[in-house]
Amino acid sequence: MRMTSQREIILEELKKLKNHPTADELYLVVKKRLPRISLATVYRNLEQMSEAGIIKKLEYSGRQKRFDGATHPHNHIHCIRCGRIADVKTRPGNSVHSIIKDAAGFQVIDDQIEFTGICPDCLTTENMGNSH
Amino acid sequence: MRMTSQREIILEELKKLKNHPTADELYLVVKKRLPRISLATVYRNLEQMSEAGIIKKLEYSGRQKRFDGATHPHNHIHCIRCGRIADVKTRPGNSVHSIIKDAAGFQVIDDQIEFTGICPDCLTTENMGNSH
DNA sequence: ATAAAAATAGTAATCATTATCAAATAGGAA
DNA sequence: TTCCTATTTGATAATGATTACTATTTTTAT
Numbered sequence: 001m002r003m004t005s006q007r008e009i010i011l012e013e014l015k016k017l018k019n020h021p022t023a024d025e026l027y028l029v030v031k032k033r034l035p036r037i038s039l040a041t042v043y044r045n046l047e048q049m050s051e052a053g054i055i056k057k058l059e060y061s062g063r064q065k066r067f068d069g070a071t072h073p074h075n076h077i078h079c080i081r082c083g084r085i086a087d088v089k090t091r092p093g094n095s096v097h098s099i100i101k102d103a104a105g106f107q108v109i110d111d112q113i114e115f116t117g118i119c120p121d122c123l124t125t126e127n128m129g130n131s132h
Numbered sequence: 133m134r135m136t137s138q139r140e141i142i143l144e145e146l147k148k149l150k151n152h153p154t155a156d157e158l159y160l161v162v163k164k165r166l167p168r169i170s171l172a173t174v175y176r177n178l179e180q181m182s183e184a185g186i187i188k189k190l191e192y193s194g195r196q197k198r199f200d201g202a203t204h205p206h207n208h209i210h211c212i213r214c215g216r217i218a219d220v221k222t223r224p225g226n227s228v229h230s231i232i233k234d235a236a237g238f239q240v241i242d243d244q245i246e247f248t249g250i251c252p253d254c255l256t257t258e259n260m261g262n263s264h
Numbered sequence: 265a266t267a268a269a270a271a272t273a274g275t276a277a278t279c280a281t282t283a284t285c286a287a288a289t290a291g292g293a294a
Numbered sequence: 295t296t297c298c299t300a301t302t303t304g305a306t307a308a309t310g311a312t313t314a315c316t317a318t319t320t321t322t323a324t
Contacts, residue, residue: 002290002301023281038304043281045302063312064280077247084251106249114246115209117238119216134270134321155312170273175312177271195281196311 001048009033010045014055015069020076020085022064058085077106133184139177141165146178146187147201152208152217154196190217209238 001007013029014021021029027042046067050057056068058076066085075088086104133139145161146153153161159174178199182189188200190208198217200208207220218236 004290004302006303036304038306040282040305041303047282073244075245075247077249079249079251079254084253086251088245088247103247103249105252105255106247107255108247108249110248112205112246112248113207113220114244115207115220115235115238115240116242116244117209117211117235117240119211119218120237121216122211123239136271136321138272168273170275172274172313173272179313 001052006030006034006037006041007045007049010042011049011054011069014046014067017069020058020066020068022066024064026067077103077108079106133180138162138166138169138173139181142174142177143181143186143201146199149201152190152198152200154198156196158199209235209240211238 010026010030014026023043023046024039027039030037030042049055056071058066058068063083076085077088078085086106088104089102142158142162146158155175155178156171159171162169162174181187188203190198190200195215208217209220210217218238221234
């Protein structure tokens with residue numbers, strides 16, 4: 001992964017924003033510093049950087065994906081109306097319901113533990129060397 | 133919400149399937165019983181039924197939405213490669229990491245508590261009566 | 265049986281994202 | 295420094311999932 005001014009500035013601006021922007025929201029911000037940048041470049045770099053673990057891709061909002069420059073483990077709440085995402089501050093506790101300390105003013109409707117992984121079939125494919 | 137044979141059969145077939153199908157996967161199954169059904173009807177009914185709480189819409193897989201006929205609270209794991217979703221059996225425990233009993237053969241990469249709700253702005257809009 | 269409201273099939277439109285490709289650039293080798 | 299080549303970029307086309315539209319059909323209450 002080479003260092004380009006585009007990638008550098010995309011990462012820099014993403015880290016500044018605390019509101020989990022979509023690719024096109026970030027594009028508008030970056031455009032102010034790099035007026036000739038392409039939306040495809042923003043998409044491409046966000047994808048690459050999230051694959052590299054530099055940033056986090058938030059895919060659970062339904063429509064547009066959102067991106068998070070903060071990579072430390074933390075939880076989110078997302079609005080079923082507008083798709084907006086906010087951080088949730090939690091505290092240790094036995095039940096998932098009890099650990100919310102601050103839901104950023106959201107009215108909490110539901111919670112669910114989301115596990116991510118690789119399914120048995122894809123693990124097999126990976127071992128056979130047919131993956132990506 | 134009126135009772136139509138389309139809606140009835142969509143729900144029936146969704147409840148039969150345990151693999152969290154996408155709209156088009158379910159469409160193919162339903163088509164066997166109702167050959168003239170439209171894909172738009174499947175989408176429309178899945179949306180309505182999930183809004184009514186009869187079924188559950190799973191939006192966190194990135195690409196296609198998936199649907200779950202089982203509405204009791206339970207957690208899922210999804211494959212970052214193919215998007216497939218499976219149920220995760222959990223047991224009571226203090227930390228999120230410790231509660232996994234069976235991840236359906238998945239290699240677990242990450243977990244996160246996903247909260248759903250309505251954000252302050254949308255709550256205000258709702259109170260002003262401007263929402264749908 | 266009838267009428268109004270709601271749902272359907274078929275298809276067009278939309279919207280986010282990805283693919284394509286010629287031109288530009290980064291970064292190492294000479 | 296200059297040159298080479300793989301990578302990246304910008305611009306735009308293509309894709310794919312979902313939603314919107316509309317004329318027609320169906321449900322259901324009266």
